[in-house]
Amino acid sequence: MTLHEVPTLLHRCGDCPIRHRAVCARCDSEELTTLEQIKYYRSYQAGQTVIWSGDKMDFVASVVTGIATLTQTLEDGRRQMVGLLLPSDFVGRPGRQTVAYDVTATTDLLMCCFRRKPFEDMMQKTPHVGQRLLEMTLDELDAAREWMLLLGRKTAREKIASLLAIIARRDASLKLRDAKGPLTFDLPLTREEMADYLGLTLETVSRQVSALKRDGVIALEGKRHVIVNDFARLLEEAGDDSDGGLPV
Amino acid sequence: MTLHEVPTLLHRCGDCPIRHRAVCARCDSEELTTLEQIKYYRSYQAGQTVIWSGDKMDFVASVVTGIATLTQTLEDGRRQMVGLLLPSDFVGRPGRQTVAYDVTATTDLLMCCFRRKPFEDMMQKTPHVGQRLLEMTLDELDAAREWMLLLGRKTAREKIASLLAIIARRDASLKLRDAKGPLTFDLPLTREEMADYLGLTLETVSRQVSALKRDGVIALEGKRHVIVNDFARLLEEAGDDSDGGLPV
DNA sequence: CGCTAACTTGAGGTCTATCAAGAAAAGTGG
DNA sequence: CCACTTTTCTTGATAGACCTCAAGTTAGCG
Numbered sequence: 001m002t003l004h005e006v007p008t009l010l011h012r013c014g015d016c017p018i019r020h021r022a023v024c025a026r027c028d029s030e031e032l033t034t035l036e037q038i039k040y041y042r043s044y045q046a047g048q049t050v051i052w053s054g055d056k057m058d059f060v061a062s063v064v065t066g067i068a069t070l071t072q073t074l075e076d077g078r079r080q081m082v083g084l085l086l087p088s089d090f091v092g093r094p095g096r097q098t099v100a101y102d103v104t105a106t107t108d109l110l111m112c113c114f115r116r117k118p119f120e121d122m123m124q125k126t127p128h129v130g131q132r133l134l135e136m137t138l139d140e141l142d143a144a145r146e147w148m149l150l151l152g153r154k155t156a157r158e159k160i161a162s163l164l165a166i167i168a169r170r171d172a173s174l175k176l177r178d179a180k181g182p183l184t185f186d187l188p189l190t191r192e193e194m195a196d197y198l199g200l201t202l203e204t205v206s207r208q209v210s211a212l213k214r215d216g217v218i219a220l221e222g223k224r225h226v227i228v229n230d231f232a233r234l235l236e237e238a239g240d241d242s243d244g245g246l247p248v
Numbered sequence: 249m250t251l252h253e254v255p256t257l258l259h260r261c262g263d264c265p266i267r268h269r270a271v272c273a274r275c276d277s278e279e280l281t282t283l284e285q286i287k288y289y290r291s292y293q294a295g296q297t298v299i300w301s302g303d304k305m306d307f308v309a310s311v312v313t314g315i316a317t318l319t320q321t322l323e324d325g326r327r328q329m330v331g332l333l334l335p336s337d338f339v340g341r342p343g344r345q346t347v348a349y350d351v352t353a354t355t356d357l358l359m360c361c362f363r364r365k366p367f368e369d370m371m372q373k374t375p376h377v378g379q380r381l382l383e384m385t386l387d388e389l390d391a392a393r394e395w396m397l398l399l400g401r402k403t404a405r406e407k408i409a410s411l412l413a414i415i416a417r418r419d420a421s422l423k424l425r426d427a428k429g430p431l432t433f434d435l436p437l438t439r440e441e442m443a444d445y446l447g448l449t450l451e452t453v454s455r456q457v458s459a460l461k462r463d464g465v466i467a468l469e470g471k472r473h474v475i476v477n478d479f480a481r482l483l484e485e486a487g488d489d490s491d492g493g494l495p496v
Numbered sequence: 497c498g499c500t501a502a503c504t505t506g507a508g509g510t511c512t513a514t515c516a517a518g519a520a521a522a523g524t525g526g
Numbered sequence: 527c528c529a530c531t532t533t534t535c536t537t538g539a540t541a542g543a544c545c546t547c548a549a550g551t552t553a554g555c556g
Contacts, residue, residue, distance in 0.1 A: 072397045073318045080400040082393035093386055116326040138341055144392040146332035151399035152447025153296045199400025206504055454536055
């Protein structure tokens with residue numbers, strides 16, 4: 001999707017699909033008007049790199065549609081995904097120019113961008129943007145800490161189950177279904193990307209997915225479409241508290 | 249240290265040792281006066297729990313002196329440290345009552361506290377506190393993501409070297425020395441706490457510390473006092489980029 | 497229909513955990 | 527100040543989880 005093909009209806013913030021969750025969620029209509037004047041869209045194809053670690057980033061942005069990943073890399077090539085950006089998530093950091101990780105489009109991606117300076121000015125003038133950004137950043141920090149527990153202490157099987165549970169739950173919330181009946185969803189990540197997220201190798205991911213299937217925790221249609229008949233069972237396998245951790 | 253023994257000079261924010269780094273760093277003298285009226289001190293002994301995961305937390309606070317840890321625990325007892333709170337670091341979350349991890353005093357700890365409600369009111373009225381909190385939270389998020397790389401992809405030896413490098417660097421910045429000459433510092437953590445931070449067992453920590461000593465990367469005086477003659481060497485062992493990552 | 501990317505599965509090796517014993521420090525109370 | 531206990535730490539032997547290397551299968555695509 002190129003810039004010209006962005007549906008014009010998106011240009012009105014009131015119709016934006018991420019209006020109620022993004023960094024602009026708290027803005028009143030007057031503030032939205034200001035944002036509308038400085039925002040612009042960028043789109044990326046699946047697989048494209050949005051920014052390289054260490055590069056200067058002259059804009060900040062919200063994910064409108066699609067999925068992006070944040071990854072860090074060691075000198076010898078070991079990779080660790082440190083974040084998954086879903087629609088409404090925010091990229092970039094007011095007050096700092098460079099970014100500390102690669103940002104990559106995993107699917108086709110549409111982002112709502114703001115040049116850094118006008119955005120920072122706006123943050124000074126209107127408190128709502130900064131307040132919302134603080135809230136979102138605190139949520140991300142909680143999520144990162146939960147992921148630290150997974151990376152440091154969970155087994156490969158528990159890691160896979162945790163990831164599937166997270167994707168299932170998010171997908172259900174998008175589709176506005178409850179998490180009771182059989183859930184089905186598509187994996188937005190390759191086995192290798194899953195491995196990079198979970199701190200495993202792609203072979204171990206493949207083996208554990210097969211094991212969960214063999215044990216009846218999940219079923220597969222093709223390689224990517226997952227069916228979860230008993231979500232509580234999946235949560236057990238994830239090793240979390242029975243309540244399943246954070247909502248959403 | 250009990251409440252009465254808090255040096256009275258601390259009650260004046262202008263003399264506070266964390267004045268320039270804490271959540272109040274950006275406040276002008278008028279704002280400080282407001283903060284002085286609503287703040288109070290709490291102290292904890294080494295080993296004491298500040299808050300349990302899931303408990304209601306009716307205050308937010310800055311660490312003034314001492315060290316605290318944030319840990320998450322799985323049902324079967326596996327523990328992962330998800331944060332290390334040093335002087336000037338902030339605990340608690342405006343807008344949410346409960347906390348998602350245990351907060352424990354590792355050393356004797358002095359905290360500068362604000363009841364939640366007055367603090368939230370202050371955040372509404374004066375933007376400086378919220379701005380600084382956003383900045384600090386973004387820094388913590390970066391640190392958490394760097395830790396995810398460590399937990400997911402580094403070897404035990406690299407993990408130990410990374411932790412030592414972090415402690416050494418922070419210690420040097422406190423003592424205002426440059427990181428060139430021989431560095432010495434005390435480990436503020438037991439082997440078990442290091443293990444919980446690094447996603448290892450205490451035995452593996454002990455073995456790898458011994459190995460780094462045997463290989464001349466570090467020297468030890470007693471169990472806790474570390475001497476680093478060649479900081480660049482330590483960074484190599486940590487597996488990071490040659491520049492050593494984030495400054496301080 | 498071949499070609500490539502994504503995935504699966506197996507065999508063997510390595511790193512770290514587990515289990516166990518003992519040494520060194522740090523308290524504790526006489 | 528010295529036995530005594532407790533905590534902290536070290537080291538060894540063994541086991542197991544995950545990684546590495548390798549081959550083969552499936553699916554998507556020009």
